[in-house]
Structures are given as C-alpha cells and as structure tokens.
Amino acid sequence: MEKYIEFEHITKVFPGQKALDDLSFSVLKGEIHAILGENGAGKSTLLNILHGVFPATEGEIRIDGKKAEFSSIADSIEFGIAKVHQEIVSIPEMTVAENLFLGKEPSRHGIIDKKKMNLETEKLLGRLNCDIKPTDRMGELSTGQKQMVSIAKALETEAKVISFDEPTSSLSDKEVETLFQIIRGLKEKGITILYISHKMNEIFEICDRASILRDGMYITTLDMKKTDRDEIIRAMIGRDTAMFAQRTMPSQRKGEKPVLEVENLCGDAFENVSFQLYSGEILGFFGLVGAGRTEVMRVVFGADPYKSGKVLLNGKELHCRSPRDGINSGIALISENRKEEGILPNFNNMDNMSLPCLDKFMSGAVISTKKKMDNAKKKGSMVGLKPNEPEFMTASLSGGNAQKVILARWMSTDASVMIFDEPTKGIDIGAKAEIYLLMEKMAAAGIAIIMVSSELTEVIGMSDRIYVMRDGKMTMELKRNEFSEEKILNYTVEGDET
Amino acid sequence: MKAIYRKYRREWSVLIALFVTIILFSILEPSYLSATNVATIITQSVTYGLMGIGMTCVVITGGIDLSVGSALALVACIGAQLAKAEVPIPIWVLICLGFGFLLGVFNGFLVGKLKLQAFIGTMGTMQIYRGIGYVITGGYPVLNVPRSYRNVFNFKLTSTITFSVVVFFLFAVVITFVLKKTKIGSYAYAVGGNEDAARLSGVRVERTKMLIYGIGMMGTTLAALIMISRLGTGDPSTGQGYELDAIAAAAIGGTSMAGGRGNIFGTVIGAVLFSALKVGLVVMGVDTFYQYIVTGVVIVIAAYIEIIQGTMLAKKSN
Numbered sequence: 158m159e160k161y162i163e164f165e166h167i168t169k170v171f172p173g174q175k176a177l178d179d180l181s182f183s184v185l186k187g188e189i190h191a192i193l194g195e196n197g198a199g200k201s202t203l204l205n206i207l208h209g210v211f212p213a214t215e216g217e218i219r220i221d222g223k224k225a226e227f228s229s230i231a232d233s234i235e236f237g238i239a240k241v242h243q244e245i246v247s248i249p250e251m252t253v254a255e256n257l258f259l260g261k262e263p264s265r266h267g268i269i270d271k272k273k274m275n276l277e278t279e280k281l282l283g284r285l286n287c288d289i290k291p292t293d294r295m296g297e298l299s300t301g302q303k304q305m306v307s308i309a310k311a312l313e314t315e316a317k318v319i320s321f322d323e324p325t326s327s328l329s330d331k332e333v334e335t336l337f338q339i340i341r342g343l344k345e346k347g348i349t350i351l352y353i354s355h356k357m358n359e360i361f362e363i364c365d366r367a368s369i370l371r372d373g374m375y376i377t378t379l380d381m382k383k384t385d386r387d388e389i390i391r392a393m394i395g396r397d398t399a400m401f402a403q404r405t406m407p408s409q410r411k412g413e414k415p416v417l418e419v420e421n422l423c424g425d426a427f428e429n430v431s432f433q434l435y436s437g438e439i440l441g442f443f444g445l446v447g448a449g450r451t452e453v454m455r456v457v458f459g460a461d462p463y464k465s466g467k468v469l470l471n472g473k474e475l476h477c478r479s480p481r482d483g484i485n486s487g488i489a490l491i492s493e494n495r496k497e498e499g500i501l502p503n504f505n506n507m508d509n510m511s512l513p514c515l516d517k518f519m520s521g522a523v524i525s526t527k528k529k530m531d532n533a534k535k536k537g538s539m540v541g542l543k544p545n546e547p548e549f550m551t552a553s554l555s556g557g558n559a560q561k562v563i564l565a566r567w568m569s570t571d572a573s574v575m576i577f578d579e580p581t582k583g584i585d586i587g588a589k590a591e592i593y594l595l596m597e598k599m600a601a602a603g604i605a606i607i608m609v610s611s612e613l614t615e616v617i618g619m620s621d622r623i624y625v626m627r628d629g630k631m632t633m634e635l636k637r638n639e640f641s642e643e644k645i646l647n648y649t650v651e652g653d654e655t
Numbered sequence: 656m657k658a659i660y661r662k663y664r665r666e667w668s669v670l671i672a673l674f675v676t677i678i679l680f681s682i683l684e685p686s687y688l689s690a691t692n693v694a695t696i697i698t699q700s701v702t703y704g705l706m707g708i709g710m711t712c713v714v715i716t717g718g719i720d721l722s723v724g725s726a727l728a729l730v731a732c733i734g735a736q737l738a739k740a741e742v743p744i745p746i747w748v749l750i751c752l753g754f755g756f757l758l759g760v761f762n763g764f765l766v767g768k769l770k771l772q773a774f775i776g777t778m779g780t781m782q783i784y785r786g787i788g789y790v791i792t793g794g795y796p797v798l799n800v801p802r803s804y805r806n807v808f809n810f811k812l813t814s815t816i817t818f819s820v821v822v823f824f825l826f827a828v829v830i831t832f833v834l835k836k837t838k839i840g841s842y843a844y845a846v847g848g849n850e851d852a853a854r855l856s857g858v859r860v861e862r863t864k865m866l867i868y869g870i871g872m873m874g875t876t877l878a879a880l881i882m883i884s885r886l887g888t889g890d891p892s893t894g895q896g897y898e899l900d901a902i903a904a905a906a907i908g909g910t911s912m913a914g915g916r917g918n919i920f921g922t923v924i925g926a927v928l929f930s931a932l933k934v935g936l937v938v939m940g941v942d943t944f945y946q947y948i949v950t951g952v953v954i955v956i957a958a959y960i961e962i963i964q965g966t967m968l969a970k971k972s973n
Binding site for chain 1: 750849851856859
C-alpha cells in the first residue's frame, strides 16, 4: 500500500506552549489508523491542522503526494477531508435532508428543490444501510443516528479522508456495532480513516495501525496485529502500567453493619432496587447505558424524587429532597457529565472546590479567601492536581485535571459515602490510574465508595463487590472471588431475576 | 500590578472609556467640567447606578429584571403616600425597603420556583407593578411630600452634592461585599455559571434566585426614595424605560448577559459613563433625537469590546 497522508516535521506553537514538536509519520491509503495519546498529547491539535482550523507553525502535510495547505475548514473539505464530530453539530428543528444540504441546497429558479434534496439524501443514507428517512427531524434522532447523518455528510462531500474523534462516546453497544460496520465499509471503498479514541478494545477491534503521540511528540506507529494493550499504554504514558485498573491494597471493608442501605427503592426509571454498602468498600455498579444506575444514585443523593422504598444511612432513614440534604447527610455524587453537571465554568479551582461546603470556610458571616485557598492547596495536592493553583480557572484544565478538581470538591465536604458515576469517562490513562489510586486511599480512610461504571475492566479491577443492573432492575450481586467477564456480561444482557 | 490588570481588564477599559469621554467633552466644551455639571453627572448616575447594581445581581444569576422601572414608580407612589401619612421616618425607610424587597422576591419566585423565563416573567410583573401604581394613586402623582421626608436623602453635603451620592456609594460597597464575600453571592455566580452543577453542589437554586432578585430590587427601592426626596412627588408614570438604562449600565460595565460574570465596580463606572455621556450631549447642545443614537452606539460598541476581549482571552488560553 502507498503512503497517503504524510505529516512532515509538523510543529505547532501556541503562545507559551509547544503543542506539537517536529512530528513526522505517514498514514497508508485505505487503512483505519488510530491516533493515540493522553489528553494534551497533541491529537486534537494535529487534527485541527489537518482540517484547516489553524495552520502549522512549521512543517507540511502531503496528501497523495500533493502539498496540503489549508487556510480554512472549507478548504480542507474541498480537498476531500471530512470530520465526524465528537459532539455532533446540527440544527434540531430541520430535517435530515435540510441539515445535510445546509448552505448548498439544490434549487430550481431560486426555490429549494426539496424533492431532489430528499432523493439525494436517501441515496447517501442508503449507502450506510441505516433506517433514517430524509424527512425525519434531526432533533428526534438518537445520538447514533445523528452520527450516521454526520457520516453521510462526509460522503456527500466525496471525502477521501474521514476523521472520527471519540465517535462511540455516547453510543449504545448496538450503535457501535453498526458504526464499525460502516467504517469498515468506508475502508473497502478506499477511504482513509483516522480514528481517535480512549477505548482500547475498540482500537483493537477496528484499527489496522496506531500512531502514538506523547507530549506533542511522535513516539511510534504500531501494527495492531503485532502489538498488545500493554505495549500501547507503555508508549502512551511512558511507564509501565501493570497497575492499571488494579487494586494495590486488599479490601478495606470494615464493620458488620452497612453504612448505606437501600431497600426496595422505586423511581421513574427503576424499581425495587436494594443494596448495602459498607465502610471502606468499593462497590461496583455495572450495566449498560440506560440500565438505571445513574437514576438510582441521583435519588440516593437527593437530586431526584422517588416513588417508594427506603434509604438508610447508619441505620437511620434519610429523606433527601435536594442535593443539599444529601450533602448535609454526608453523601457526595460525582456526576458522569463533568461539563454539564460538575464544573462551574466561571469559577477558579478553589471556588469550584469549596462550593458545596462554604460553611466550612466562613469567618463569621464572611467567606474567608484564605481558608478556601488553604483547602484548595491541600486537597489539590492530595489529588495530584497540575497545576495546583487555587486561582487557576477550572474550565481551562484538561479532562483528567478537571475531574481531580471535582474529586477535591467532594473530599472537601468530608462525605462518608462517595458515589462516583463513570469516574474515568473521557480522561486519559495516566489520570485514570491516579484516580483509581485515590479511590483506594479514600476507601482505606473508611469512606464507603460506589463506582458506577460501564467499563468492565474498571469494575472488575477495582470493586470489592459488584451489583449488575439491567432495565431498571438489579440482576446480580457478585463477590470478588466470583468476578468473571462472562458472568457479568451475561447478567447485563440477559439478566435472570434474583 | 499585571495580575490586577489582567483580572480587571474589563473594568480598566470602562474606566479608560470614561476618561476619554470626559476629556473629549471638556475639549469640545470647556464648561463641561464646571462644578455644577460634574454634580449633575454624579447625581444623575445615582439613579442609573442604583438600578444598575440591582440589575447586575440579577443578571449574574443568568436572569434579567424588566420590572424595575415599574417597581420604581410603585415604590415611589407608596413611599410618597406613607410620607404624607407621616409614618415615622425610620419605619418609613424600612417599610419601603421591605416592600421593594418583596417585589423582587416575587420576581424571583416566578423565575426560580415556577421556572418562567426571566424575560417573560418580569415582563408580566412590569405590567402588574405599573398597574398597581396607577390603581392606588388613581393615576395622579402623589404631590407635596413633607420636607422632613425629602431631607432624608436630599440633604446637601456640599453646595452641589447630596446625601444620595453617599447612599449610592454605600450600596455599591455593600453589594460588592455580598457578592464577593457571602454565601448568597457565591451561589449567585454559581447559578449563573451552570445551574445544574450548582444544584448538584448543594446550592438551593430557587431560594438563591428569590433572594437575589429581592436584593437587586433594593437598589431600585433606594432610587425611588431618592426620587421622592428630589422631586417631592411619587409619580405612577415615572421610570418607563429605566430598566433599559439599568441593563445598559450593567452591560457597559462588563456584566455578561449570559450570567455568571460581572461585578459592581464595573457597573458603577458604567453608570457614571452613561451619565457623563448624556449630560455631555446636552451641554454640547446635541439634539435629543441624536442623543438616542449616540447612546445606542455606545452600548453597541461596549458589547463589541466585550466580544473582542472574549476572543482574545480564548486565544491566549489556547
């Protein structure tokens, strides 16, 4: 196979920061090529240069032997390079066809030719074998379907290179399967695919080769058939990760009486959920997206109302009507949507950390900046925040560091029950390992931990016990010596009633 | 110094704009900087400023309060009637402040508890408050407020400056303190920055909005009392369009209409700038019709500077 995309000595300098440093590698025609690296390694910067978002400071990109220099995104599309967005941009009120042809609607005598537009759209969607109609309203589609439209758009521009940036982050398993079939189909048509993802199993499933970046530098390109997970991780973070998603200490579970008991809890999206949580325990909650795990946790925390059932903390029944009540009872919920439900974008680190428990930082009726700052420095160093600056704006931190700020926030509340909902979603491997270690330290300090996760390796690696949920019901409880991937998956999908 | 500049770059640019305005007008019209004129500028900025400070509080939570102009008239009418009924002066002040606070809390109830869009909810109360003012006065101004009541806010500190300026200054200091140093202030910024995240961090969003709309309306209440002092009347038709002046003062001062960002110092300077501009145009003898255009252009420019500074900031942090 011939070299199709050649990156030659690409350097990109932002004020005060070198994002890419003399990076050279090439991608073959018609292959699915993963670009891997931790957050901040330079993947997005590299793609942005390829897509004409901004130019490289030095170096050049050649595509099919031709020098590719773009001054705008439109230029790159003209050249045959398309992008399937991480967060799909579309106008929900318009139909699929209207979205696809936005800005280049076919017209006759100045009037939009809807018939032709719908016909063309049907053809494009037909190539993807998906059951979307051109006249469907965009807003009514699922995330997966929206992504199909995004791919159709790439086909419409007759792209020869398509990049996928974390395409599966909000798809169901079935949608992922469909997506992979389509990507393979694109490959067969000779389209070159660039694929960015944090999910290792996906990369092994679909990619031919992977190029690895670290700190803006090119490290190596590996053939997926000849490498393994450990080699890739070593290349990405530059150190051995045998400890990755593994317990480093024995179980810290203490006491005979549970800290938290949930009895026959019923809510909108789940029913008859019962479980116990013990001090020092890490309790895994596994299930598919939509199994009702997040909803249960929100009720326990007080964020949502419940229909019936009981929540007991240290034997006393709780009646949390708001997150404030939950926090006052000593419960913390680290939401899976860090951006939407976690970070205050207008707050710096110390204010983000102190928000749930301002009472602890008062001198009389006045909030003490000094107390907030001392707390931020202390908790920041406990979670390994970089940079550990209390006045740094949290919104400009990387995903892993922003998550650490959120952890520091809930550590500041001295909660006795910490609920982590997808704690490592969208963060890089180095930060993941740090967060696992922190969870263990918290458990060792006697905090009871619930970890809701959709990553099987994470749940198996970290939990003392695992509860499996499916369609709003508990299907299984497993002790550590009973853990096995097959068993868990079995209850996730088929789910015998217990 | 550099750090201070960076933190308050928006306020600096408003301050610079204020100086440029003053210098420009005094070159064009030397009498601009006469003592009476400066006093007029400051006195006028008191009304914009007090209402603007209140508006800033509300806008920080991500809301807006269109009812402040009507509330100004309603409080002025009730205040004038109570004064004529010779209610003891301290109680008179407290009743008016309390009443104004409740008008604001009701707005906060509509927006926070009933989840109305702030624009619509307060557009409703804008009509309601205006109507109540007309009903209780029969549509006629309440005249001849006794001198003793007028003197509360209007006694002269110098030959040209009255106590109302001190009230303005004190209110600005108190609200700055409330926003920066108390829980309710932090909660206001949190709600405006990301309401869902604030709620999940234990902020009682509804209560915060009710309180902040109430506190904000105290600025309008003080402006109403000062208006009674100055004019000796409570006019149910006064204050029309003042909500826009209040928004303008906040916006010129760098308060983000999207919520979560803004401070009182900027609004105070914004109000003075707004006033300096209006007085300047009058002194210059510019036709009233053109005054509207110039004022509008200044607001648009201020908003555009906001955007430019936003992009510059974003570029730097990239």
